[in-house]
Amino acid sequence: MNWLLVVAGAMVGAPLRFLADRAVQSRHDSVFPWGTFAVNVAGSLILGTLTGAAVSGTASPHLQLLLGTGLCGALSTYSTFSYETLRLALDGARGLAAANVAGSVAAGLAAAFAGAAGAQALWG
Numbered sequence: 001m002n003w004l005l006v007v008a009g010a011m012v013g014a015p016l017r018f019l020a021d022r023a024v025q026s027r028h029d030s031v032f033p034w035g036t037f038a039v040n041v042a043g044s045l046i047l048g049t050l051t052g053a054a055v056s057g058t059a060s061p062h063l064q065l066l067l068g069t070g071l072c073g074a075l076s077t078y079s080t081f082s083y084e085t086l087r088l089a090l091d092g093a094r095g096l097a098a099a100n101v102a103g104s105v106a107a108g109l110a111a112a113f114a115g116a117a118g119a120q121a122l123w124g
């Protein structure tokens with residue numbers, strides 16, 4: 001049963017990542033990977049909110065599997081982030097590569113903390 005929840009979440013998360021990445025990237029005339037940046041920050045926000053809800057006892061283990069493991073696991077992407085950062089560095093855009101690393105980590109952590117704090121304020 002648990003694996004079905006993960007699969008169901010991933011069935012939504014993977015196409016959502018693709019569509020969101022394309023929508024965001026099409027609006028920016030830049031080599032910076034804004035689409036991947038956006039989906040990773042969104043995934044961090046969702047996961048932070050889910051974590052805050054779980055800590056307060058309002059998110060069941062099934063919801064955690066569906067949204068945390070399934071949806072967020074397929075929505076956010078460390079491998080694409082790594083690849084795009086490496087491509088930036090190899091193409092001579094080392095400043096953008098460094099900005100991608102620093103910005104992604106900082107924004108992802110900020111989004112996760114904001115989501116957890118928001119959930120705690122609502123349900124804590």
